[in-house]
Amino acid sequence: MIGAAAVLRMALVELGRNPMRSGLTTLGIVIGIAAVIALVTLGQGASASITNTISGLGRNLVIVSPGNARQGGPPQAAAPFKLGDLRAIEREVSGIAAMAGVGILAVNAVLGNASYATSAFGSELSYLAVREWPLSAGRVFDEGEMRSGKAVCIIGQTLVRELFGAQDPLGVAIRVGGTSCQVIGVLSPKGQSIVGQDQDNVVLLPLTTFQRRLAGNTDISTIMVSAASPDLTTKVQEDIRSLLHERRRVPPGKQDDFQVNDLSEIATIVGGVTVILTALLGAIAAISLLVGGIGIMNIMLVSVTERTREIGIRLAIGALEREVLAQFLAEAVLLSLIGGLIGVALGLGLSYAGTRVLALPFIVDPLVVAGAALFSGLVGVGFGFFPARRAARMDPIEALRHE
Amino acid sequence: MTTLIALEHLRKVYGSGETQVVALDDISLAIDHGEFVAVMGPSGSGKSTAMNIIGCLDTPTAGTYRFDGREVTTLDRDARALLRRGQIGFVFQGFNLLKRTTALENVELPLVYRGVARAERRRLARDALAKVGLEGREGHSQAELSGGQQQRVAIARAIVTAPALLLADEPTGNLDSERSRDIMTLLAGLNRDAGITIVMVTHEPDMAAFARRRVRFLDGRILADERLAS
Incomplete structure (x- = not known):
């Protein structure tokens, strides 16, 4: 019996005798594999980018806000939260890593002649922990400033750019909604939110300062809660809901006049859509692989017919059926494997270029690469088997007579 | 002398019913x-069918065939292939060399299927090419060789495994008379010096004259079987 190495060498020699045809035959596989790799890699990049954006809002985040959008009809005025609600949640609900009450007001930030429309956020220090938002310069509020409601603020990157340009903002006083306050810190860039909002267009003030000088009330617009672990978000959500249901004395039979949302829900939905899209694109690419496989089968059938005499000679001098089968199968597998490897390289190149253009992260999944290479080999086996069997089963007498 | 082919x-x-064709009719x-x-006879006389059966490429409908004492009519396809691989060399009218393949690689081919190591293969193939007078042509491909040279390569391929039997199917059919005589001299020499049993189909009495026995076929039967004094 003839060894595997000899079979491979024989197959390589045969393919080398007709490099033009071999090259064109692999083209189908090259394109198919390249398409699979490129589309899946781009899909994963897009998915990762979306996940990043969502988790950029905060980890295991639960957002509590007054009013209920699910009721339909015009939004009804619902009583805002107060500091008491915040403290009650802190006291009664377990499994919370950090939480912050936030007051929000649309204001203009003014420096000299420059003015920029922005959002003023009044909050406790824990806000930065919940949002996982470090400073890029300066310092955070200290206890004294928090308690006394001192006129200090931390600004986002957009305000730095719009108001200060290249100038150092630290220590400079800006006017926020008519109140002068000193910039003591600058937030690191956060980029766009999932709904396309510029998260860096913000000025952050101590909650007391915000309530006394800007809002003129003790309202809290939103409560942001960071659960201690992903498994706990549902429990935390439920506990907050029942606690607030009691505290706000929602009449029996009426819907809650507040909502508790879990960001992981959004993440799941968006993630699901991306997975479906990736699978869809992958399926389309797989069809092109199928076409490539049929191309290989075609050429192998032509090749077997063309080489009938050669097969007759091999059989006459004593080649076994399985040896002829192995030789032709090896040729088909080599064709598709070589095509697969070129396709992987091409696909990675294309997806790298694609991610650059679309500003997505370039994530190579070794499993996808290995899977694609393996699949190209399987295509060779699958579509090479029929022609190879036809060669192996030839009658040597007939084959030798073939013109 | 012991019997090689019985x-x-x-x-x-071939076929059945009304379209039935009797190619061989009680041949012993x-x-x-x-x-x-030398096997002679007009086309359709059954000589090619007999050659295919002797060469283990085909099986008879009835009767027995023993090769070197071994019953081969009952062997399956793979067993017959193994027998050919070990014992039988073929030379065809149309040379049947592999295209775009050097003389040396052509001669090596049977050794590849025998699992002979590369270096040994090279050596045996060179020896075989030397025996047919083609030293220095090892690297030539089919297109670079004349008809006579191609048939010599084919003979080298047939004898490289030192077979017990060499089957030649009209080996000079595509050659002019001078080349034909060269090939016949070569075959006669291999028979005489290396002791290889040769069974050769031919139309030409000139070529048959090189053999020491002539078997004539007609209508699926043996018409005459004459031994020549050497």
């Missing part, structure tokens, strides 16, 4: 080790 009451029938023939036999 055909007994061999029948070969014995050929000893070391013989050089």
Whole structure:
């Protein structure tokens, strides 16, 4: 019996005798594999980018806000939260890593002649922990400033750019909604939110300062809660809901006049859509692989017919059926494997270029690469088997007579 | 001399019913080790069918065939292939070399299937090419060789495994008379010096004259079997 190495060498020699045809035959596989790799890699990049954006809002985040959008009809005025609600949640609900009450007001930030429309956020220090938002310069509020409601603020990157340009903002006083306050810190860039909002267009003030000088009330617009672990978000959500249901004395039979949302829900939905899209694109690419496989089968059938005499000679001098089968199968597998490897390289190149253009992260999944290479080999086996069997089963007498 | 080929009451029938064709009709023939036999007869006389059966490429419908004492009519396809691989060399009218392949690689081919190591293969193939007078042409491909040279390569391919039997199917059919005589001299020499049993189909009495025995076929039967004094 003839060894595997000899079979491979024989197959390589045969393919080398007709490099033009071999090259064109692999083209189908090259394109198919390249398409699979490129589309899946781009899909994963897009998915990762979306996940990043969502988790950029905060980890295991639960957002509590007054009013209920699910009721339909015009939004009804619902009583805002107060500091008491915040403290009650802190006291009664377990499994919370950090939480912050936030007051929000649309204001203009003014420096000299420059003015920029922005959002003023009044909050406790824990806000930065919940949002996982470090400073890029300066310092955070200290206890004294928090308690006394001192006129200090931390600004986002957009305000730095719009108001200060290249100038150092630290220590400079800006006017926020008519109140002068000193910039003591600058937030690191956060980029766009999932709904396309510029998260860096913000000025952050101590909650007391915000309530006394800007809002003129003790309202809290939103409560942001960071659960201690992903498994706990549902429990935390439920506990907050029942606690607030009691505290706000929602009449029996009426819907809650507040909502508790879990960001992981959004993440799941968006993630699901991306997975479906990736699978869809992958399926389309797989069809092109199928076409490539049929191309290989075609050429192998032509090749077997063309080489009938050669097969007759091999059989006459004593080649076994399985040896002829192995030789032709090896040729088909080599064709598709070589095509697969070129396709992987091409696909990675294309997806790298694609991610650059679309500003997505370039994530190579070794499993996808290995899977694609393996699949190209399987295509060779699958579509090479029929022609190879036809060669192996030839009658040597007939084959030798073939013109 | 011991018997190498023993055909007994061999029948070969193609098709069935009204379209039935009897190619061989009760053939019995014995050929000893070391013989050089010319098989003659018009086309359709059954000589090619007999050659295919002797070469283990085909099986008879009835009768027995023993090769070197071994019953081969009952062997399956793979067993017959293994027998050919080990014992039988073929030379065809149309040379049947592999295209775009050097003389040396052509001669090596049977050794590849025998699992002979590369270096040994090279050596044996060179020796075989030397025996047919083609030293220095090892690297030439089919297109670079004349008809006579191609047939020499084919003979080298057939004898490189040192077979017990060489089957030649009109080996000079595509060659002019001078080249034909060269090839016949070569075959006669291999028979005489290396003791290879040769069975050769030919139309030409000139070529048959090189053999020491002539078997004539007609209508699926053996018409005459004459031994020539050497």
